Amino acid sequence: MKIQVGIIGGAGYTAGELLRILIFHPQVEVAFVHSSSNAGNAVSAVHEGLLGDTNLRFTDALPLDRVDVLFLCSAHGDSRKFMESHHVPEEVRVIDLSTDYRAQSAEHSFVYGLPELNREAICRAQRIANPGCFATAIQLALLPLAAQGLLRDEVHIHAITGSTGAGVKPSATSHFSWRSNNLSVYKAFTHQHLQEIGQSLRQLQPGFDRTLNFIPVRGDFARGIFASLYTTCPLSEEDAKTLYETYYRKAAFTHVTDQNPDLKQVVNTNKAILHVEKHGDKLLIISCIDNLLKGASGQAVQNMNLMCGLDEAEGLRLKPTGF
Numbered sequence: 001m002k003i004q005v006g007i008i009g010g011a012g013y014t015a016g017e018l019l020r021i022l023i024f025h026p027q028v029e030v031a032f033v034h035s036s037s038n039a040g041n042a043v044s045a046v047h048e049g050l051l052g053d054t055n056l057r058f059t060d061a062l063p064l065d066r067v068d069v070l071f072l073c074s075a076h077g078d079s080r081k082f083m084e085s086h087h088v089p090e091e092v093r094v095i096d097l098s099t100d101y102r103a104q105s106a107e108h109s110f111v112y113g114l115p116e117l118n119r120e121a122i123c124r125a126q127r128i129a130n131p132g133c134f135a136t137a138i139q140l141a142l143l144p145l146a147a148q149g150l151l152r153d154e155v156h157i158h159a160i161t162g163s164t165g166a167g168v169k170p171s172a173t174s175h176f177s178w179r180s181n182n183l184s185v186y187k188a189f190t191h192q193h194l195q196e197i198g199q200s201l202r203q204l205q206p207g208f209d210r211t212l213n214f215i216p217v218r219g220d221f222a223r224g225i226f227a228s229l230y231t232t233c234p235l236s237e238e239d240a241k242t243l244y245e246t247y248y249r250k251a252a253f254t255h256v257t258d259q260n261p262d263l264k265q266v267v268n269t270n271k272a273i274l275h276v277e278k279h280g281d282k283l284l285i286i287s288c289i290d291n292l293l294k295g296a297s298g299q300a301v302q303n304m305n306l307m308c309g310l311d312e313a314e315g316l317r318l319k320p321t322g323f
Helices: 013-023 078-085 114-124 134-146 193-204 239-249 295-308
Strands: 004-010 028-036 069-072 093-096 127-129 155-161 212-218 223-232 254-258 272-279 284-291
Touching: 004 013, 004 212, 013 028, 013 239, 013 284, 013 295, 069 078, 069 295, 093 295, 114 134, 114 295, 127 295, 134 193, 134 212, 134 223, 134 272, 134 284, 155 284, 193 212, 239 254
Parallel strands: 004 028, 004 069, 069 093, 093 127, 155 212, 254 272
Antiparallel strands: 155 223, 223 284, 272 284
16 A cells, blocks of 8 residues: 655645655655645646646645645744644654754654664654755765764855745745846855754764854755865875765765766755865865755655655655756
């Protein structure tokens, strides 16, 4: 019997990417896609890339007792409101793609869903807080160092993201005429993902208190995150590469490469590609992901697979777009 899945907040980018994966997932059947504003409309009328792939329609009903897994693709703040105002059966696994439950707290039972950090806990969990997109790229770049207690100095982070990271609702800094052929910095040193990044680093390296100097940049492309980080490190380049390869040896989607990577290698895939170089006493780490897949919906399906006892990569062997 296939896993029955429901999606809340079905009209946004992350829901569209979820559907692109799940309607072809061999172990899944999409039971409902909820959107009050689109109720009755064809899913493919909003997510136009699904034309010919599905006959699903949006609904304003919430048949929560019909599903095994519930994905929350609501705006930040709305997932918590939904969970507090609706009775979600205890046996239903919930995966939240918002920020609402990423901070560890005695007030909730959500497990932070970064498989490269919490794989065993994810396999046992009923509730998952899916990581943020920037947070995923940055944590994957730093986890091997934290695991060995090697984050001993401040970390400098420069990361550029595609416009889909701002969500489907148009804004002054996301519409095409402003974003095209343009770059801008936003939330310098204060981005909300810093909290979850620090939380994860302290999980591996208790007492970590160094500054994460994070400069987020809006890019003039639709999807992807390209992050470059550097910090002082006593390891040689060869030893650093070995450390990263060893840490990610069993990771389904995180790969370490000798080649200087580019964004097109990960766009439209669930891959994360890492590259390390030593420059004097500084270790440079490059981390590339697709913000909508490994940074959101692809990772959410990866978490679902782990929670449901499936092959972690089931339904996620997506091909890059190339040139």
